[in-house]
Amino acid sequence: MLFVVKLGGSILAEGPSSELVTDVKKLLGEHKIIFVHGGGSEVTGIASKLGKEQKFIVSPQGFRSRYTDKETIEIFTMVMAGKMNKNIVLSLEKQGINAIGLSGLDGFLLKALRKKRLIIIDERGRKKVIDGGYTGRIIEINTDLICSILKNNYTPVITPIAISEEFEPLNIDGDRTAAAIASNLAADKLILLTDVGGLILNKKIISEIKASEIKPLLSEIGHGMSTKVHASLEALKKGVKEVIITSDSGKNPLSSALNRKRGTVISLE
Numbered sequence: 001m002l003f004v005v006k007l008g009g010s011i012l013a014e015g016p017s018s019e020l021v022t023d024v025k026k027l028l029g030e031h032k033i034i035f036v037h038g039g040g041s042e043v044t045g046i047a048s049k050l051g052k053e054q055k056f057i058v059s060p061q062g063f064r065s066r067y068t069d070k071e072t073i074e075i076f077t078m079v080m081a082g083k084m085n086k087n088i089v090l091s092l093e094k095q096g097i098n099a100i101g102l103s104g105l106d107g108f109l110l111k112a113l114r115k116k117r118l119i120i121i122d123e124r125g126r127k128k129v130i131d132g133g134y135t136g137r138i139i140e141i142n143t144d145l146i147c148s149i150l151k152n153n154y155t156p157v158i159t160p161i162a163i164s165e166e167f168e169p170l171n172i173d174g175d176r177t178a179a180a181i182a183s184n185l186a187a188d189k190l191i192l193l194t195d196v197g198g199l200i201l202n203k204k205i206i207s208e209i210k211a212s213e214i215k216p217l218l219s220e221i222g223h224g225m226s227t228k229v230h231a232s233l234e235a236l237k238k239g240v241k242e243v244i245i246t247s248d249s250g251k252n253p254l255s256s257a258l259n260r261k262r263g264t265v266i267s268l269e
């Protein structure tokens, strides 16, 4: 089977856990895995050390995102495609996994349209239109490149930075990138690893939920998780059979999620 696994930035402060990498190594005996990673909090921390405090904006739909101006996309590229990506590649290689790190710029892996303008909700709750900065929406994925990497038994580790039509780097959301890659490659499962055990509703982790059951509950889900839920719904709509949201902690985090022993499983029907 083919799995797309998003490693949340919230679990990557020290790189992926050794339990996770051991589990990945076992799964690769039988399956193929494509990793997509986050790293937002590391970007924010390093930007601050460089004297560039990060600004966050909220869309009318309630999505919170980094405001990515020219300096920010440069820092974002350094930290995400440099430090974060290479840390993950090294952790995998250390345990004998043939990993290869790529951003969406490499081999035109992820093409996106630059968002010209963004609508945001300002501090006083009013709608405002601002320049889009260096953020984008994926329009094309070089699936041939990913397939040839997988065929040669390399495990790709993908940084969510896309290339614009004007050859600029664009910040794209990691969860949605993982969802788009999963649907374009017809992956069997999309697994979103984060710092909580799953989707929490009424203070409990939900073990199983259908897409149609989530829709009326979207307004109750907070920042961070709401992006994951929207990304999950996109992936399911485009043919991915199952999405699992879970944490990376403890032994065999991926296989126990695949065996339904932990996390939230979201399916269409």
Ligand SMILES: Nc1ncnc2c1ncn2[C@@H]1O[C@H](COP(=O)(O)OP(=O)(O)O)[C@@H](O)[C@H]1O
Residues within 6 Å of the ligand: 007, 008, 009, 010, 011, 038, 039, 193, 194, 195, 196, 198, 199, 200, 201, 220, 221, 222, 223, 224, 225, 226
């Ligand atoms: N209903 C919810 N269930 C679970 N987590 C939630 C919910 N609402 C908001 N969250 C927050 O979403 C966070 C995960 O998203 P995020 O911080 O963006 O992590 P990642 O780096 O993995 O993308 C959790 O740590 C939690 O604080």
Ligand SMILES: [Mg+2]
Residues within 6 Å of the ligand: 008, 038, 224, 227
């Ligand atoms: Mg997130």
